[in-house]
Amino acid sequence: MYQLKGKMDSTNAAAFEKELMQEKPLLIDAAGLEYISSAGLRVLLKLAKEVGKPEIINVSSDVYEIFDVTGFTQILNVSRALREISTEGCELIGKGGNGSVYRIDDETIVKVFSEGRTLDYVRKSRETAQTVFLHNIPCAISYDVVKSGNCYGVVYELLNVKTLGRTIHSEPEKAEYWAEKAARLLKKLHSTEFEEGVFQQAGESVKYWVKTVEDKISKEDAERIKNAVDKIAVKRNTFVHEDFHSNNIMVQGDELLLIDVDDACVGDPAVDFAGMYTTHELTSSSDEVSMWVLGMNADESKRYWKKFKEVYFEGMDEKEVSGLMFRMKFFGTVKFLYGIMKTDRKLSADRDVLAKQIMSGLKQMMDALGM
Numbered sequence: 001m002y003q004l005k006g007k008m009d010s011t012n013a014a015a016f017e018k019e020l021m022q023e024k025p026l027l028i029d030a031a032g033l034e035y036i037s038s039a040g041l042r043v044l045l046k047l048a049k050e051v052g053k054p055e056i057i058n059v060s061s062d063v064y065e066i067f068d069v070t071g072f073t074q075i076l077n078v079s080r081a082l083r084e085i086s087t088e089g090c091e092l093i094g095k096g097g098n099g100s101v102y103r104i105d106d107e108t109i110v111k112v113f114s115e116g117r118t119l120d121y122v123r124k125s126r127e128t129a130q131t132v133f134l135h136n137i138p139c140a141i142s143y144d145v146v147k148s149g150n151c152y153g154v155v156y157e158l159l160n161v162k163t164l165g166r167t168i169h170s171e172p173e174k175a176e177y178w179a180e181k182a183a184r185l186l187k188k189l190h191s192t193e194f195e196e197g198v199f200q201q202a203g204e205s206v207k208y209w210v211k212t213v214e215d216k217i218s219k220e221d222a223e224r225i226k227n228a229v230d231k232i233a234v235k236r237n238t239f240v241h242e243d244f245h246s247n248n249i250m251v252q253g254d255e256l257l258l259i260d261v262d263d264a265c266v267g268d269p270a271v272d273f274a275g276m277y278t279t280h281e282l283t284s285s286s287d288e289v290s291m292w293v294l295g296m297n298a299d300e301s302k303r304y305w306k307k308f309k310e311v312y313f314e315g316m317d318e319k320e321v322s323g324l325m326f327r328m329k330f331f332g333t334v335k336f337l338y339g340i341m342k343t344d345r346k347l348s349a350d351r352d353v354l355a356k357q358i359m360s361g362l363k364q365m366m367d368a369l370g371m
């Protein structure tokens with residue numbers, strides 16, 4: 001990566017030009033660039049004619065304004081330096097598999113993604129949220145991508161919000177009320193059509209979970225599971241959140257808003273139920289684990305999940321419900337295997353022992369499928 005530093009004007013443009021034409025970089029870090037004149041811009045224009053459209057990153061606000069006013073943001077891939085924020089002392093609103101959510105002031109929250117999530121991933125997440133919003137799905141719209149320590153984050157404008165789990169825990173008598181609202185929201189999501197090719201099919205997400213644990217199971221078992229997914233996953237273009245649980249849903253007033261649509265897909269609604277099956281049935285038997293995973297205790301989780309299923313399944317025929325429940329348990333068991341291998345949390349049993357037990361259950365279901 002080539003680094004621009006100091007001032008780039010008529011006094012040193014020739015030297016910059018000689019160096020740039022020798023290196024011909026496609027990626028330029030402009031974090032140290034204090035000023036650029038028309039002479040400097042002409043050098044970058046010459047570079048663009050040589051290599052295509054180079055990417056210039058970490059541009060300060062003052063320098064970005066020069067690029068923008070002169071029209072060079074249309075000629076080059078220019079991106080501003082990310083605003084740095086600190087979450088030290090901020091209220092932790094919720095925590096999930098992809099990151100943590102903090103309140104940074106009275107009007108805004110930030111979702112800080114887990115270390116290792118790239119800037120491209122975070123930007124794609126933001127674009128996904130905008131696409132989902134345009135289809136009338138209630139999700140918070142972000143207005144800034146930021147950096148927090150070694151991690152990237154997305155800022156949302158949300159007033160007085162709590163996660164759904166924490167809301168239920170603070171008002172346990174309303175667990176069924178919120179379960180009904182959440183179930184009706186998910187039914188709406190599962191009836192929202194997207195254009196062909198906008199998102200991948202949900203079955204591909206399940207196969208990704210298998211791929212990440214292939215070193216823990218045999219190659220034959222991995223292929224068998226993926227073939228079973230291909231056989232049973234419902235294929236259609238209706239929305240699937242893929243991680244629809246109470247730490248990814250915000251309560252603002254009486255409205256539910258999604259803030260985590262990073263893994264959005266389309267297709268089988270059972271993939272959403274798979275995540276809830278793992279959190280409400282497979283992992284939340286104790287108050288400690290339930291509070292960590294869902295933000296509510298075990299009894300609240302049980303009541304919420306019971307009511308949720310009642311409302312969602314209302315009006316569906318028995319065969320449809322039975323098929324969805326089978327796929328839920330199959331996909332959910334795969335996700336459970338993925339989850340225990342992914343988490344850095346200390347488990348009550350050895351991971352390899354758990355993996356063998358989980359595989360035993362999956363094999364029984366695949367035998368029932370004739371796979």
